[in-house]
Each structure stands twice: as C-alpha cells, then as structure tokens.
Amino acid sequence: AQSVTQPDIHITVSEGASLELRCNYSYGATPYLFWYVQSPGQGLQLLLKYFSGDTLVQGIKGFEAEFKRSQSSFNLRKPSVHWSDAAEYFCAVGTPTGTASKLTFGTGTRLQVTL
Amino acid sequence: DGGITQSPKYLFRKEGQNVTLSCEQNLNHDAMYWYRQDPGQGLRLIYYSQIVNDFQKGDIAEGYSVSREKKESFPLTVTSAQKNPTAFYLCASSTRLPGDEQFFGPGTRLTVL
Numbered sequence: 001a002q003s004v005t006q007p008d009i010h011i012t013v014s015e016g017a018s019l020e021l022r023c024n025y026s027y028g029a030t031p032y033l034f035w036y037v038q039s040p041g042q043g044l045q046l047l048l049k050y051f052s053g054d055t056l057v058q059g060i061k062g063f064e065a066e067f068k069r070s071q072s073s074f075n076l077r078k079p080s081v082h083w084s085d086a087a088e089y090f091c092a093v094g095t096p097t098g099t100a101s102k103l104t105f106g107t108g109t110r111l112q113v114t115l
Numbered sequence: 116d117g118g119i120t121q122s123p124k125y126l127f128r129k130e131g132q133n134v135t136l137s138c139e140q141n142l143n144h145d146a147m148y149w150y151r152q153d154p155g156q157g158l159r160l161i162y163y164s165q166i167v168n169d170f171q172k173g174d175i176a177e178g179y180s181v182s183r184e185k186k187e188s189f190p191l192t193v194t195s196a197q198k199n200p201t202a203f204y205l206c207a208s209s210t211r212l213p214g215d216e217q218f219f220g221p222g223t224r225l226t227v228l
Contacts, residue, residue, distance in 0.1 A: 009155070032213070036219075041203075041222070041224070042221055043119075043205060043219035043221045043222050044158075044205070044207075045219070046216045049214070049216055051214040052214075090157060090158065094214060102160070102163065103158075103217060104160075105157040107155060107156060107157040108157050
C-alpha cells in the first residue's frame with residue numbers, strides 16, 4: 001500500500017526567505033503526486049500536481065515541486081515566502097489504477113511566517 | 116460558480132445520536148469522497164463513490180454510513196457506533212480520470228458532547 005511521509009510537522013520562516021517542504025512517498029509504480037494547502041478551518045486547495053513528463057512542476061502562488069524518483073521525493077519549494085503563505089500543507093499520492101483518484105495524504109506541515 | 120458545498124459548517128450533537136453531514140457538488144464529477152481530519156493525522160478516507168448507487172469503504176469506515184442516490188450528492192451519516200466522532204469532516208469530488216485532482220468542500224466541524 002502507498003504511504004506519504006512529511007517529516008516536518010512545523011516550519012517557521014521569515015517573510016522573503018526561501019521555503020522547502022519535504023515529502024517522501026512509498027509506492028511500487030510511478031505515482032501521481034499532489035500538494036494541497038489548507039487555511040485554518042477551510043477546505044484544501046490544490047497547489048500543483050505531478051502526472052508525468054517534466055519532473056519540475058509549476059503551481060499556483062509561485063510554488064514549484066520537483067519529482068525525484070531515485071529519492072522517492074516530491075519536495076515543495078518557493079523562492080520568497082509571503083505572510084499569506086502561512087497555512088498547512090499536505091502532500092498526497094494517488095493510485096493510478098484506472099479508477100477514481102484515490103489519494104493517500106501525509107500528516108501535513110504547518111508553515112508559520114514571521115514578519 | 117461550480118464547486119462543493121458542505122452544510123452546516125458547525126454541528127453539535129449529543130453522544131448516542133446519529134447525525135448526517137451534507138455534501139453537494141455541481142462540478143459534474145462522477146467520484147466523491149469523505150475524509151476525516153484530526154490534528155496531526157492528516158486526512159483519512161472514510162468512504163468513496165465512483166458512480167451513482169455504488170460506494171466503497173475507505174480506511175476508517177467503521178461507525179459511518181453513506182449513500183449515493185444522486186450524482187450531485189453524497190451524504191455521510193455518523194452513527195452512534197463511531198467511538199470518537201468529534202472531528203473536521205471534508206468532502207471532495209473528482210472525475211474518474213487517473214491523476215485528476217480532487218476538489219474539496221469547506222468542511223464541517225462536528226462536535227459530539
């Protein structure tokens with residue numbers, strides 16, 4: 001069965017600093033990978049996804065992620081963080097079985113941005 | 116605007132009562148999902164449905180039930196058998212194309228007193 005590990009429960013960065021959130025997955029085949037963001041008390045919004053092709057994926061709000069098969073990783077990056085980026089971030093792996101996209105989520109990383 | 120609605124946003128119930136959470140989507144998606152979110156545990160799949168009149172158990176289905184009588188609607192009932200029902204519940208929908216993302220509703224916070 002697939003699994004997702006987000007090793008950092010909580011990260012604090014200064015506004016304007018760069019950001020990298022880590023995600024490692026376990027899955028036997030090539031996975032579909034997603035990053036979602038959640039503001040407190042809200043639903044999840046998709047930031048970006050990896051389906052196939054170019055391993056560097058661009059998303060909304062200036063985020064990008066790089067799929068590294070050799071490291072089973074899909075880390076999320078942003079070159080300059082804004083205070084509005086403070087939220088919880090979830091990495092997820094999808095099962096490419098031809099059925100609906102059943103997702104397995106990591107436990108999330110809470111980002112705090114200091115001014 | 117297309118999207119997913121969940122109602123109510125906050126729900127309070129007494130222990131031992133069944134409660135039904137509403138989820139409606141107008142995205143014309145075939146698949147719908149229910150997740151439970153607890154602090155520090157991410158999202159865990161309760162039930163999912165790929166098509167009308169069909170649904171499958173997720174990872175934590177015990178104490179929950181669902182129905183899928185209409186494409187647009189996927190209500191979740193939290194029964195009295197659920198040992199720890201207080202949580203944040205999220206509904207999502209997607210197409211059935213592999214790799215397509217799930218779209219999420221705003222969630223319902225259920226508190227059982």
